[in-house]
Amino acid sequence: MGDWQAATGQGSDVVRAWDRVRANLRESAGVRVFEQWLKPIELVDGEAGDTVRLALPSAFVTNWVRNHYADRLLMEFRAILPAVRSITIETRTARPAPAVLAVDPVAPAPAVVEPSPKPAAAVVLPAVERPVLDARFTFERFVVDSSNRVAFNAARAMAEPGAPRFSPLFLHSGTGLGKTHLMHAIGHSVIAANPGARVLAMSAERFMFDFVQAMRNRDTFTFKSRLRSADLLLVDDLQFIAGKDSTQEEFFHTVNEVMAAGKRLVISADRCPQALDGVEARIVSRMGAGLVADIKSPEAALRRAILDRKMVDLPDAQVPEDVLDLLANRIHASIRELEGALNRLVAYAQLSGERVDLGFAQATLGDSLRGAQRRVTIDEIQKLVSAHFELKPLDLISARRSRAIARPRQIAMYLAKRLTTRSLPEIGRKFGGRDHSTVIHAVRKIEELRDQDREIDGAVRVLMRELEG
Template identity: 65%
Template structure:
């Protein structure tokens, strides 16, 4: 009898003696590796953790089973398969199929593990739907790099920002891209709170081995809102070892939280150190330009929704604390308009979103804008409202008009009056000109960004 036939019988015996649950969790993933040595049987498992468990609990039993089938066998070697040669035993459809042997594996023939872990990532959260600018570009590029096939350049990836700035969007985008590039891979996404609940339940049911094997056996693990396990010592202990295992194996790990690793309160120092050993990328609060671009992108996904630019300007200027809140406000506005069969106007938006707009609003005045612009460009505030047309005065004046349009709710005629009783068409020209220059002149764009940050602070 050859080793493959013997392995068929050994697997059948193990399934009957161990029971279906234990067999499926620990013994079914074992594959037989061709050794060419009749005295040695080589068995492979997909992770070091599973290898150690089988060695501790079934090494002697496996040796005894093989010796009962093959008198020449002297040693059973239980090994961890190299990453490029992992293969999970086929799913059993019946008791007979469950006892069928795993295909004898050679390094050239083995494939990446197939797993039942196929999370349902949100179809809205993909890389091509994520609006990028300087506030989130590093995090976006790092997320795309981690999702690429092949050996990851860094791990873990640690994303941090205040709530509602796009961390969860990037994590779902990573999942989509990774599984699309590697369809046979396995992935888990879960909030840290769920990690804690499942671990506590596993402890109570005395089934921690299954919990550990499930999480540590996947190719991509993503844990969101890590701050929720602050102060939970036993959960942090388990999470530390999970992080350690992923780093040791060079597998993909993504973690998100509301603060940088070392700024997390109630998190053990050694865990914070591990989290900071990969790439920590922060996402800064979205500036006005990004908020406006996000609304434009969101509106593209709302067929039939008509929202004037001035209303989008209002939402972007007033709701600055959270991208999630901003998108929610647009959703609510469009829904109310469609349900009531009304046109979306400034008055309608203020009526529907009154509390949201008032709660987030910091009233910026045109006078404040003029002072900030005159200080930035070293011109007199009076020059901005004068009739002087020198470029050194005209360009700062146009920037001030542009900011007045973007950061206040003043009408075009009102803005014109504040700038030396100019016509509203002059304000329109100024706004369009600065929008054009921001796309071609980095100095103008940098000045506008700087002034926006200063005025919104």
């Protein structure tokens, strides 16, 4: 036991429980993970109570344990000591208040909730109404570009004080693109503006589980009252109730009650309402009555900006610009996968003591980079662009300068610069022997038009998705 633990009552129930928790974690996590990440954890306070304090020697390891094992640690303690309601995981040298793993006695799904610089709103709410929100997911930490700007602005509008301008807000996108981030950001913003607001966040799967439990316990009144009294109700991953008739029935009535009361309702799914197979038409109709906003796959510029934002959270990490460029260009399936690759790279570097460079990144993330890599050729770009604009491939390399041909040619040059490793002179030669300055002009022109012309921006997005996919 560490020095902090030695200062506690060695014979207390908490200390004995901690010994059992450590033994369980060593067996379930495996020797390697336990030795690297979990063994350094020390028990700070061995006195009996409803909160257990744990500490680690560095901020990086603390964040890793919070993200990967906070839920497991709480469950292990509660299995031995049911009186434990929360745990804190802190860094021994850090002064800021520790993150708190809060447990809602009614909806026991735990989540990490970190305090804001101001007194945390969650502290003054009744325990049963304390929202389960991820402290990392705020509007300030959401990186915005054209692929998610509508969804971001809609989320900000939903969080504004006063009567909501629309309800429900329906967010949809593929996995790992920011739906949950925006939902939790709405929750944080509503609580910051009104600390007494009743905010409830849950997945559709949790909604179904709690409803089934309420029916088994013959106490659906409490379940219904809890949801319908919320000032803000956040329901994630609606697709999980597809085909569940009784759950959909209750969900429909809950939506009606919340909307009739003028409350805020935010729903997310992996597809638009009309594409939710197995979900009742009347629920789809209610979702469409509000605002439907999608989040598109992030382009390379946004992926790079997200990595820059992530590096702010890793002040001790040294990752060169060319490595960040490599990750942004190669990993484009989801933001979650992108951030995971950066975390893995930093963790391996710190554990091995090696310096991060391109060679280290390729050796550490080889499978991820090879799996994500899609080699695009200029010939492929020219064929796809000419087909999209109903031209002949020869038109793009011809001397013709009419707008009907010049604009698609500029788009093709722009894509060649974005998606291939060819130099500007090489790109120019592939387009009828044009000078590299012509390529530069084309790239700048399309970048400018994408901010001004939705049709051009949409065409570029479609082409990039087809080429990268």
